[in-house]
Amino acid sequence: xxxxxxxxxxxxTALIDLLGALAYGELTAFDRLADDARxxxxxxxxxxxxxxxxxxxxxxxxxxxxIIDLGAIPEEAMAPFVPAxxxxxxxxxxxxxxxxxxxxxxxxxxxxxxxxxxxALLDVETRDLILxxxxxxxxxxxxxxxxxxxxxxxxxxxxxxALWGRRLMGEALSQAQRVAADRDALTALLAGGVxxxxxxxxxxxxxxxxxxxxxxxxxxxLGLSA
Amino acid sequence: xxxxxxxxxxxxTALIDLLGALAYGELTAFDRLADDARxxxxxxxxxxxxxxxxxxxxxxxxxxxxIIDLGAIPEEAMAPFVPAxxxxxxxxxxxxxxxxxxxxxxxxxxxxxxxxxxxALLDVETRDLILxxxxxxxxxxxxxxxxxxxxxxxxxxxxxxALWGRRLMGEALSQAQRVAADRDALTALLAGGVxxxxxxxxxxxxxxxxxxxxxxxxxxxLGLSA
Numbered sequence: 001x002x003x004x005x006x007x008x009x010x011x012x013t014a015l016i017d018l019l020g021a022l023a024y025g026e027l028t029a030f031d032r033l034a035d036d037a038r039x040x041x042x043x044x045x046x047x048x049x050x051x052x053x054x055x056x057x058x059x060x061x062x063x064x065x066x067i068i069d070l071g072a073i074p075e076e077a078m079a080p081f082v083p084a085x086x087x088x089x090x091x092x093x094x095x096x097x098x099x100x101x102x103x104x105x106x107x108x109x110x111x112x113x114x115x116x117x118x119x120a121l122l123d124v125e126t127r128d129l130i131l132x133x134x135x136x137x138x139x140x141x142x143x144x145x146x147x148x149x150x151x152x153x154x155x156x157x158x159x160x161x162a163l164w165g166r167r168l169m170g171e172a173l174s175q176a177q178r179v180a181a182d183r184d185a186l187t188a189l190l191a192g193g194v195x196x197x198x199x200x201x202x203x204x205x206x207x208x209x210x211x212x213x214x215x216x217x218x219x220x221x222l223g224l225s226a
Numbered sequence: 227x228x229x230x231x232x233x234x235x236x237x238x239t240a241l242i243d244l245l246g247a248l249a250y251g252e253l254t255a256f257d258r259l260a261d262d263a264r265x266x267x268x269x270x271x272x273x274x275x276x277x278x279x280x281x282x283x284x285x286x287x288x289x290x291x292x293i294i295d296l297g298a299i300p301e302e303a304m305a306p307f308v309p310a311x312x313x314x315x316x317x318x319x320x321x322x323x324x325x326x327x328x329x330x331x332x333x334x335x336x337x338x339x340x341x342x343x344x345x346a347l348l349d350v351e352t353r354d355l356i357l358x359x360x361x362x363x364x365x366x367x368x369x370x371x372x373x374x375x376x377x378x379x380x381x382x383x384x385x386x387x388a389l390w391g392r393r394l395m396g397e398a399l400s401q402a403q404r405v406a407a408d409r410d411a412l413t414a415l416l417a418g419g420v421x422x423x424x425x426x427x428x429x430x431x432x433x434x435x436x437x438x439x440x441x442x443x444x445x446x447x448l449g450l451s452a
Contacts, residue, residue, distance in 0.1 A: 043301045051286075053283070054256075058280065074270065075269045
């Protein structure tokens, strides 16, 4: 088991695919957070969301550098995932500042959980890189605080934001499904192969359960029913 | 002279004013760079401008923390400068990707030069903070490279962008004038006082000359006539 890591190295096509998807995820997350920051009712709120955006672009740089290390071009690695990720953001464009905060908190949390699940399937170097890119959590407290305060001030807000949180999760899953159907190498990475551990259908189901459970915990954290 | 720094400490009103202006400058620069990034013709171009934006938000954090250390609230310190800085960006909203790049390079350079001039008038702690926030230059090469390439491909581009660069400088000066007329404490900081070195009218004129000379150098660097 001590040398078991090499057995877990997927072929580079799948790895570059995965890194490309994550990198474009960071780039769009930056873009949308920067955009949503404009809805902030205060300059400090705006700055908080801008700072969350800046963290994403730091992650982007780490992922893009790893793609380059593997001999690929970040632009080309990201291209296949543009439709699904743009689609997700188009379907979940917040119409209020609070919707933007819920999306920032819930979306960031979901992305982190997914990264952590995926990291376990990768070579040690990529795994460390991905875990490193999960390192900062400082700004999420801001979102939790503001959403809870808004619900305390007006309980109807909670009902609307709970619906919004469920929609975010639904759209994320539907776009993930779209990517899985399109990208054989990426799906194979998740499913494993004869020479490499992966997830069978039952394991994929358990991963899905863990992701939805943690999503529910975050909704509770925000004061929303999942 | 070795203890001369304390003589250069302006009153806190002026210092907080200055830090507020710089902080809001960073916050709007972030916002506009993030917005302009959307005009990028390629994902790597978009990422480059997003990374420039992220640098600005890092500077914002340094400046906001210093405002808090001085016992003030960043939001309140920034508020007086919102109209001038928003006005500058409204008057200089790029309509093409190349205009965005020229603005990023020229605007960033002008801000840095101004910071450096101002830093010389401040207490050593604030000075170090400001000089530290000038530390990163990696991304500006990208703008120079792309603008030069575009001019090489089509010389008419250079003429239009040269006009644009002059307009940027003109708007920056006109908004700076507006701030100087409004904010006595800030103007007094620049002008100095009986107990503190500052700039007389001739010195202000020389500073202005240095800023325009360096602006001209940057225009040349881009392949544009200033």
